Amino acid sequence: MNETNSLYIAIAGNPNSGKSTLFNELTGLRQKVANYPGKTVEKHVGVLQDDPDGNIRVIDLPGTYSLNPHSPDEEIAHDVLMGWSDDTPRPGLIVAVVDASNLERNLFLVTQLLSLGIPVVVALNMMDACRASGIEIDVVKLEQRLGVPVVPTVGSRREGTAELKARILSTLKQPSVPRSVVQIPDAAAREVDRLAAHLQAHELAAAESAHGEALRAICTENSFSHPRFAAARDPLKTTILAARDSLAQAGFAWYAIEAEAGYQWIETLMAEVRNVREARLTFGERADYWLTHRIVGPAFLGLIVLMIFVSIFALAKPPMDWIKHLFGYLAVLVVNTIPAGPLQSLLTDGVITGVGGIMVFLPQIMMLFFFIAILEDSGYTARAALIMDRIMGRVGLHGRAFIPLFSSFACAVPGVMATRMIDNARDRLLTIFVAPFMCCSARWPVYLLLAGAVIPNTIVLGFIPLPAIVLVSMILLGIVAAVATAALFNKTILKGVTSTPAMELPRYRRPRLRMVLQTMWERSLLFVKKAGTVILAMSIIMWALTNYPHRPDAAPDQQIKQSFAGTVGRVIEPVISPIGFDWRIGVSILSSFVAREVFVSSMATIYGTNMSDPHRAADLQAHLRSELDPETGLPFFTPLRALSIMIFYVLSMQCVSTIAVVRRETNSWKWTLFQLGYMTGLAWIACFVLWQGGRLLGWS
Ligand SMILES: Nc1nc2c(ncn2[C@@H]2O[C@H](COP(=O)(O)OP(=O)(O)OP(=O)(O)O)[C@@H](O)[C@H]2O)c(=O)[nH]1
Ligand SMILES: [Mg+2]
Structure with a gap:
């Protein structure tokens, strides 16, 4: 072609x-x-x-x-x-x-x-x-x-x-060029004719479209500043301004001429073609009164999110166990067929442990995608966004910020791109600044891993597992951080007034199973693909970094400590130990710059290396639970430490793709690096306060 x-x-x-x-x-x-x-x-x-x-x-x-x-x-x-x-x-x-x-x-x-x-x-x-x-x-x-x-x-x-x-x-x-339907007043038509002639004379418009373009050029504020007019800008600008002047003198509001004529025509047309049998308030319109209510709305939203996580924790265990067994079986197979040595270790400690460690969360991720697709298809997510938007509006965020922020719950990359629908640069920048605080789906495996492994599975209020509450709190913390950041910047570096164009809400609809399943399937497939590509590659790299330089006679933990990864980890340890991270957590966090989920596979590779029981290759949660603190002999991964890691992931801009898209959309390294520094600093300080404060209070 x-x-x-x-x-x-x-x-x-x-x-x-x-x-x-x-x-x-x-x-x-x-x-x-x-x-x-x-x-x-x-x-x-x-x-x-x-x-x-x-x-x-x-x-x-x-x-x-x-x-x-x-x-x-x-x-x-x-x-x-x-x-x-x-x-x-x-x-x-x-x-x-x-x-x-x-x-x-x-x-x-x-x-x-x-x-x-x-x-x-x-x-x-x-x-x-x-x-x-x-x-x-x-x-x-x-x-x-x-x-x-x-x-x-x-x-x-x-x-x-x-x-x-x-x-x-x-x-x-048989193409035929439509004729214009809208009639504008004679005085305006004369100006349009004149400008149309100018456009044609300067080869800025073709004959069949010159009139429409001329009308629009008169009615659109900065029409002459389009790059297309670069060469002919000055004469064009003069002609347009002159046309507007003479229209203003004739008593016309030049910017409204096209819209008024258009809507007048439409009004007459509607009377002829539309017949309203009965105007009735739909169920959705009645429901919206409550669903977007100032108090009931947020409460309902909170309840829905909580219920989603409750069901995820309640239902996902069996399929998670199947996946663990599957990878355990694969590991045993490898151990039984391939002689001990680097290849066996690469396959079991690197590939199976790393990829298995993350694939275990597939059922939970699929369930999340399933529920989100239901909410999206029904039209409810836009209401959820509206509820958030009310809070956001108070701190100077644009009325259209809600779609970008809401998209960022899937991933900050489309979220940051969606800020293109915001019409002024200040509002766009402010939205870009806070978008990565939203809980993107790459953070879920990290939270699911830690909450599931370390937070006690006690039941609160009769039906809510504590890990579910922790997860919802992490989402909320991201929103709070976004609001606080917006409020701060709105008063300081990005002062200005926000415009708040009304955003229309989509209609409610019964979610269609086919659409929901399809959406869930597509997104899950992406997750699996990522596990098979980025995460696989990173697992292999992490395996190499933890196994080399190789010392055949060293004990397993000595081997890791003296490996490349261990060396890097110990270099950064002074920076991260005040927030409760050891070098292994630090290395995993560094590696997850590629994609946040990599944290899980890196932890799996580090903790799973040289494991004695290949059956448990993919059971990272069990590895974490059994890890002991060398100083105290007590469990190393305490709830406090797990919280510190999770909060670090809530607040830090831990993702190269986000950095790249912010750079592209802001077209500025200065703002991009500022955001990276701000978010990382905020994350470090929050974790420091939590970790040190928690230990002072004697939490573990
Ligand atoms: N009830 C109904 N829903 C429809 C119809 N066509 C599309 N939809 C739904 O309307 C919603 C919007 O559809 P999209 O195709 O994403 O709309 P779009 O115009 O591309 O939207 P933007 O890209 O946001 O401008 C989706 O939930 C569709 O499934 C229709 O004929 N009837
Ligand atoms: Mg579209």
Whole structure:
């Protein structure tokens, strides 16, 4: 396939209208789909399926409410649609995805898309939700009035998607440029004509789209500062400012001309095509009163999170045992077939112990992903984020910070990228600063390991295991640290006023088992893949670092102590012993810079090396429990020490990928290193206070 000859179809629409769902249907790919706005923040390209020539490409775009971009993600969509993107040719067709149950607002973007001089096919998506709320839409009439094909779809159930594909292909065969539907006042039209002529004369716009572009250039605040106009900026700016001046003199608010005309047109249209049978308060709307209530809301959220961890601890033990046995069996097999020596040791002490040590947590991780997918698909997570956002808003975080923060619960990398939906630089930076405090899924194995191994499994209040409470506390601590940090920076280095645009909440929906299982499966697969790649590699490296330089006659613990890892560990020990870490913990923490989960496999390799019983290869928790403190002869991994390690992981920026993405998104090493230093310092101080304070109080 030849890329330059490819035809590009852009999928555009408001956030959360189902663009990525339809993109996945059209291309057979698997872009992230979930029930909250702002998931897609970059463009993604795929090949249209079932196309005989196979050279039609489909681009999934970030959601946008209009072609007047306000934030970096909207700019990406805007530039592609305008044909101004450096790496994507001007699309040959636009699929405008609209949410049928929220037609008025969604149609505004469509009115703008119709002025681009590019054929448009409208996907009238979410028809099921529309019908459920008692709204009927006259599709034939809508099609006539828009002048472009309109295809009703239910993307999530694949309804109408074949028809959509067919209409796309037939429109491509006989492309016709839509006509603009919106009528602007004569005085404005004259200015638009004049500017359109200027754009064409300077080859800044093509004939068929010049009028739309001119109108938008007048109505969008800094339209002339787009890099595309670099060479012709000054004359263009003068012309635009002159147009605005004369409009202002004629009594127009220049920035509102397009929006007013657009919404007026839509209002008339809606009266013709929409019929509301009965307006009724849906169950979700009634539930939302309580679920987002100031007191009931957070309490309910806390309860849900707690219940999730309770069930994880209550249900995951049997499958965890199976996995332990499986790896134990593998270790025995290796011991019985391969003669003692470096190879046997590499396979058992390095690979099986390291990878097994982390794979043991697969059942718990899968259960977590399962519950999270349910919450996501139902629409509840957006409410959870809203509850958090109320707290965050008070400390100067932007109203749109909640999606980035909420995404950071999976991983800070997409979280930091999602800050692109925030429109000003200060607010973006503040959000980036606090995003890595959210409990990413790579921390779970660390917490699960330590809480499960060391925190006594006593039952509190009749049904809550203590380890579950500790886990929830770690999540809360991350949130508290984020809030406190935001409050501090808001008053000091990042002073400023926050804008708080209202964020809309997605509709509630009964979670669909297929979607939930699919999401769980995909994320679990990533976890397993990581275990088979990064963690496997790190296990082998850690094995080598702990076994070399090799001293055949040294006792096992002497061997480790004199190995490369031991040497490094003892160098850093003075820094970490005040917070309760010995050199082995220190080395494991260092190695986990690659990915936090590596902590678990590194600990497994260090503690599992030369173990006497290969059956227990993967049972790191048992190894930790039986480890004794050489000074006191008592258990080394006390609850206090375990807490100190966990808190270190809550607060420190222990992850190269996060550092890299912060560097990229802030475009500044200064801020990146500042954040790294701040978070590590905070982690160290918190652990110091806990460890020293705890020991003074005689805790163990
Ligand atoms: N009820 C219903 N839900 C749908 C339909 N199409 C998609 N969804 C769901 O709506 C949610 C949003 O879908 P996405 O495809 O992620 O939306 P998007 O437009 O790509 O969203 P952003 O990338 O955030 O702008 C998901 O939970 C989908 O499963 C539909 O026709 N009906
Ligand atoms: Mg999307």
